[in-house]
Each structure stands twice: as C-alpha cells, then as structure tokens.
Amino acid sequence: MTPGAEPGSGFRWPEALCAPVRELPDHARLWVALSGGLDSTLLLHLAVHCHGRTGTVRAVHINHQLQPNAPDTESFCRDLCDRLGVPLVVERVNVAAAGNAAGGGGIEEAARKARYSAFEALIQRGDLLLMAHHGDDQAETVLFRMLRGSGVAGLAGMPASRPLGPAILARPLLGFERAELEHWARSAGLTWIDDPSNTDQRFDRNFLRHTVLPPLRERWPGLNRRLRHTAESCAESEALNRKLAAMQWQAVGGDRDRLPVDGLKKLPLAEQKNLIRWWVRERGFHAPTIADWQQVIHDLLFAGEDREPEFRSDGFSLRRFQGDLYLVRDQPPLQDVPLALEPGPGLNFGEWFLRLEPAITPERPLPPIRIFTRQGGERVRFRPDGPSRSLKKWLQEVAVPPWERARLPLVFAGSGEAAELIAVGDLWCSEQYSGGAHAAGWRLVVERECD
Structure with a gap:
C-alpha cells in the first residue's frame, strides 16, 4: 500500500x-x-x-x-x-x-x-x-x-x-x-x-x-x-468508414442478418472489407483480423452455386446461401432427445420458445406432444385431407438456409408411427393447433428469440 x-x-x-x-x-x-x-x-x-x-x-x-x-x-x-x-x-x-x-x-x-x-x-x-x-x-x-x-x-x-x-x-x-x-x-x-x-x-x-x-x-x-494524435486521426477515419458502410448497406439492400451478394460484388475490395467489418460490429461482434481478406471475400462471393462457403470467427460465422451473405450467430447444441410439451408455461428449445394454451374448452384429451429436430425422411401434410410432402424438399422450396433447417423444432402430436407432424418452427402450424384451434381445442405457440 x-x-x-x-x-x-x-x-x-x-x-x-x-x-x-x-x-x-x-x-x-x-x-x-x-x-x-x-x-x-x-x-x-x-x-x-x-x-x-x-x-x-x-x-x-x-x-x-x-x-x-x-x-x-x-x-x-x-x-x-x-x-x-x-x-x-x-x-x-x-x-x-x-x-x-x-x-x-x-x-x-x-x-x-x-x-x-x-x-x-x-x-x-x-x-x-x-x-x-x-x-x-x-x-x-x-x-x-x-x-x-x-x-x-x-x-x-x-x-x-x-x-x-x-x-x-x-x-x-x-x-x-x-x-x-x-x-x-x-x-x-x-x-x-x-x-x-x-x-x-x-x-x-x-x-x-x-x-x-x-x-x-x-x-x-x-x-x-503524438500517439494520442494518431489515435484521434484514426478515430476520425473510422467514423468516415462507418458512415460510408452505413450508406452502402442501404444502397445494396442489407437486412439485419443478410447482405445481398450481387450488391457486394459491385464494390471495390477495400469497400467490401469495410462494409463487412461494419456489419459484424453492428451485430455485436468483434470484426475479425484476417491476414488475407481478399481470399476470404473471393471464396464467399464467387464460389460455385453448388457450394456453401463459410468463414468462421469468434461467436459467429459468415455463410452464403441463394444470393445472400448471412451472419450466423453461434448457438449451443440442441438436446439429442425429444422433449415433451405439456400445457402450461412452456419450454425453451434452443433459440425457440414453445407453449400450449387452450383455445376453447377442450372436448377431448390432448394427445402426447413431442418436440424433435430433423432426423431425415419426415413428411408434412398441410391439409388434413391432402397429400403428404417431403419436409426436406419443402424447406428447400421455401429457401430455409441449411444451418437453420437442422435447428428447427418439429412438433409431433400422437405417439409411435401414428405421430403426426403439426408444426415446423414458426414456418407452419396445422390448422388444428392454430387460430381458433377448434379441431384440437389447443393452440400451439412457437416463437423465435430475436437478439
């Protein structure tokens, strides 16, 4: 002391x-x-x-x-x-x-x-x-x-x-x-x-x-x-860089977690780097220090259409899918066993929250409700009297990115081979468990966390 x-x-x-x-x-x-x-x-x-x-x-x-x-x-x-x-x-x-x-x-x-x-x-x-x-x-x-x-x-x-x-x-x-x-x-x-x-x-x-x-x-x-003056000059330059990136974000049509590849391709390399760094920081992460930005950006923007390029950093990754660059936040692994969903306060499933609430006075007992992730081979029936479809192909058609498909909560009603898929994340829910839910008497609520 x-x-x-x-x-x-x-x-x-x-x-x-x-x-x-x-x-x-x-x-x-x-x-x-x-x-x-x-x-x-x-x-x-x-x-x-x-x-x-x-x-x-x-x-x-x-x-x-x-x-x-x-x-x-x-x-x-x-x-x-x-x-x-x-x-x-x-x-x-x-x-x-x-x-x-x-x-x-x-x-x-x-x-x-x-x-x-x-x-x-x-x-x-x-x-x-x-x-x-x-x-x-x-x-x-x-x-x-x-x-x-x-x-x-x-x-x-x-x-x-x-x-x-x-x-x-x-x-x-x-x-x-x-x-x-x-x-x-x-x-x-x-x-x-x-x-x-x-x-x-x-x-x-x-x-x-x-x-x-x-x-x-x-x-x-x-x-x-002298070093303080250097820091002040760099701070001024960084402020201009941020202002330029924000303007270009609007110009190319950036949308929170997505950045159109076509718009990004039209920018010089220095402005591509500046825009991506600004985007990463705006989403709450440290911009990565990359020795070869040129190679990383080239891989993300110009890899073949059949490729799924990815750059991983601390807490997030950059991925490309169907003409957009995505900033994907790292998520903890999901449980590898199904979860039972009972009426009441609900439960968390990864970045999702699910609950069952009565829509009317139920006329029959609630069947067992289970939450799974995709295992492969699932089929979905959008109308009770309609044909079933491959869930995999439907998710491709509605342009759900591959990394999100694996984390979607799939909700099934019933048990064994008679179990029926009644909801796919917040993308679709059976009319029996949505809206008035008059068929089942219960409403299924599926919400995704927004950071």
Missing part, C-alpha cells in the same frame, strides 16, 4: 482535473470502477468531490481472485468507500478457468472479459460507469494494437465514451498522463494499493510499459501526445 491520508481541509482539487469529471453526460446513477490502484482511487475522490452532493455516486470493485493481495485490496476498497460514504458493490469473478480456455489473449483477455461482463450485469439503463484510464494507458493501447496488426478502428484506441450494455462507459482522465495524476494524488495525501501484477513483464502490456515505452519517451519527448 502506498501511504497517505485523505485530502486535508486546505487541499483544493485543480479545476483542470475536475472539469472532465464534472462535465459528464446526464445519468441516473454514477458508478466508478474501483480497482484500489492510484488511478481509480483518485477518480473516486474526484467523483465524490464533483457529484457527491447528488447522492448518485456508487463504486464497483471486481475481485479477480488472481493476486495474493486480492483480499487486502477488496478490504481497502470497502474501507475507502465507507470513509467517503459511497455505496460499494463487490463482484468476485473466476478468471483462472476462463484463462485456460482463452485464445491468444490468455489470462489478460479472460480477466478483461470477466470484468466487463460483471459491469454489464450490474449497471442499468441510464447509468454511467467511469473508468480511470489515462493518457499512458491510451499510448500503451495504441502501440499494443499496432503490434498486433490492428486496422484503423483498433488504432483509434480507447474512446472517451461508448455504450456498455444498456448504459454508458466514460473515461474522463484520458487527457492526463499518469505522472500528473500521481502528483495530484500525493499532493492530496491519498492512499492506494499497488497491484503486484503490474510489474510482471510476462504480460504484454507490462512489457510495453516498463521496457519498450520508457526509451521511446526518452528519445521522443511528448510520445503520449
């Missing part, structure tokens, strides 16, 4: 430091992400100083349970918030298991994901979450992303504010260097906890912070300012 005390009665926070903390977007509650370190401790004091009278300031501490001093840090945060009269929420997350399963980011990336997931689960619409990232952090971020081969969006660095779930995340200290913040914290006599992991150079950011950046700053004074 770095020694110190609370600000004395004669200490005054400088207006230059207070201004960005005071001039925040409108909010219902103001949260400060409190790690216990220098930066977040200072930020909490500033938030209380600037907004304490409103009674909206709260703090959240994420205990990653990775460091030996994690309990001491949590206790420090509790004591600090007690002294300041700030309500504190402590969230303990299990990062170790996630780190073992993480990709190239390892434990660092797993901790970041766990931290932000906890934030999103806590904050509500109208809330504002403050994080204490400063100019040195921004310089590290820009350099780190450059070394990873990031494009313009990555080199834009951390934005001063952005949406976070239903709320807003803001970084009011980005315009200050760490040395300035430490000077003010020591002048105020603040106490904080030093994270021992910040000196472990096995982590990439610590290596940049302690080994790479110091000689660069010695050679090029004002390096933070």
Whole structure:
C-alpha cells in the first residue's frame, strides 16, 4: 500500500482535473470502477468531490481472485468507500478457468472479459460507469494494437465514451498522463494499493510499459501526445468508414442478418472489407483480423452455386446461401432427445420458445406432444385431407438456409408411427393447433428469440 491520508481541509482539487469529471453526460446513477490502484482511487475522490452532493455516486470493485493481495485490496476498497460514504458493490469473478480456455489473449483477455461482463450485469439503463484510464494507458493501447496488426478502428484506441450494455462507459482522465495524476494524488495525501501484477513483464502490456515505452519517451519527448494524435486521426477515419458502410448497406439492400451478394460484388475490395467489418460490429461482434481478406471475400462471393462457403470467427460465422451473405450467430447444441410439451408455461428449445394454451374448452384429451429436430425422411401434410410432402424438399422450396433447417423444432402430436407432424418452427402450424384451434381445442405457440 502506498501511504497517505485523505485530502486535508486546505487541499483544493485543480479545476483542470475536475472539469472532465464534472462535465459528464446526464445519468441516473454514477458508478466508478474501483480497482484500489492510484488511478481509480483518485477518480473516486474526484467523483465524490464533483457529484457527491447528488447522492448518485456508487463504486464497483471486481475481485479477480488472481493476486495474493486480492483480499487486502477488496478490504481497502470497502474501507475507502465507507470513509467517503459511497455505496460499494463487490463482484468476485473466476478468471483462472476462463484463462485456460482463452485464445491468444490468455489470462489478460479472460480477466478483461470477466470484468466487463460483471459491469454489464450490474449497471442499468441510464447509468454511467467511469473508468480511470489515462493518457499512458491510451499510448500503451495504441502501440499494443499496432503490434498486433490492428486496422484503423483498433488504432483509434480507447474512446472517451461508448455504450456498455444498456448504459454508458466514460473515461474522463484520458487527457492526463499518469505522472500528473500521481502528483495530484500525493499532493492530496491519498492512499492506494499497488497491484503486484503490474510489474510482471510476462504480460504484454507490462512489457510495453516498463521496457519498450520508457526509451521511446526518452528519445521522443511528448510520445503520449503524438500517439494520442494518431489515435484521434484514426478515430476520425473510422467514423468516415462507418458512415460510408452505413450508406452502402442501404444502397445494396442489407437486412439485419443478410447482405445481398450481387450488391457486394459491385464494390471495390477495400469497400467490401469495410462494409463487412461494419456489419459484424453492428451485430455485436468483434470484426475479425484476417491476414488475407481478399481470399476470404473471393471464396464467399464467387464460389460455385453448388457450394456453401463459410468463414468462421469468434461467436459467429459468415455463410452464403441463394444470393445472400448471412451472419450466423453461434448457438449451443440442441438436446439429442425429444422433449415433451405439456400445457402450461412452456419450454425453451434452443433459440425457440414453445407453449400450449387452450383455445376453447377442450372436448377431448390432448394427445402426447413431442418436440424433435430433423432426423431425415419426415413428411408434412398441410391439409388434413391432402397429400403428404417431403419436409426436406419443402424447406428447400421455401429457401430455409441449411444451418437453420437442422435447428428447427418439429412438433409431433400422437405417439409411435401414428405421430403426426403439426408444426415446423414458426414456418407452419396445422390448422388444428392454430387460430381458433377448434379441431384440437389447443393452440400451439412457437416463437423465435430475436437478439
């Protein structure tokens, strides 16, 4: 712990430091992400100083349970918030298991994901979450992303504010260097906890912070300012790229999860890449870093009509089907055993929700209702007195993409060989179980989740 005390009665926070903390977007509650370190401790004091009278300031501490001093840090945060009269929420997350399963980011990336997931689960619409990232952090971020081969969006660095779930995340200290913040914290006599992991150079950011950046700053004074200008220029370019992509999305007829291939083919490669990256980010995913975008796009757009090209990324895939490029969200596997559907609250089946409700007073008992996925050979009878048809051929005719066919809930009434297909997802439902449902007395409701 770095020694110190609370600000004395004669200490005054400088207006230059207070201004960005005071001039925040409108909010219902103001949260400060409190790690216990220098930066977040200072930020909490500033938030209380600037907004304490409103009674909206709260703090959240994420205990990653990775460091030996994690309990001491949590206790420090509790004591600090007690002294300041700030309500504190402590969230303990299990990062170790996630780190073992993480990709190239390892434990660092797993901790970041766990931290932000906890934030999103806590904050509500109208809330504002403050994080204490400063100019040195921004310089590290820009350099780190450059070394990873990031494009313009990555080199834009951390934005001063952005949406976070239903709320807003803001970084009011980005315009200050760490040395300035430490000077003010020591002048105020603040106490904080030093994270021992910040000196472990096995982590990439610590290596940049302690080994790479110091000689660069010695050679090029004002390096933070130079990298900040680079980030601002890249942010401007990225804003123009997004505006262009949104215009082209409208022009080619994009529709949420579908992008017409013919319209995409008319664009130059650079604009194809820009539009696809924008589309992926708009749907809530990280745009993939692809070494050979040209080959990927060529495969997706120009593979033979009998082919089903696919590009897989983190959490989603891009697939082509009948003249459209689809963005397909990864889904957990479905149960491989049929489910019984009873009258009542209903049940979930993958991304579907099904329930049975009485349409009229039933005149006869409800036959067994079972939910299956396609096994092959199913036939559907659209009218009670009509012929049956191959379900496979019908799904092809109505242009259901192949990856969706395998996840459609097929609902059967009856048992054994007498079981009759009465619904195919939300595409078709037998008149006996839809509308007035006078034949069966029960109405089948099938709904698909919309993200």
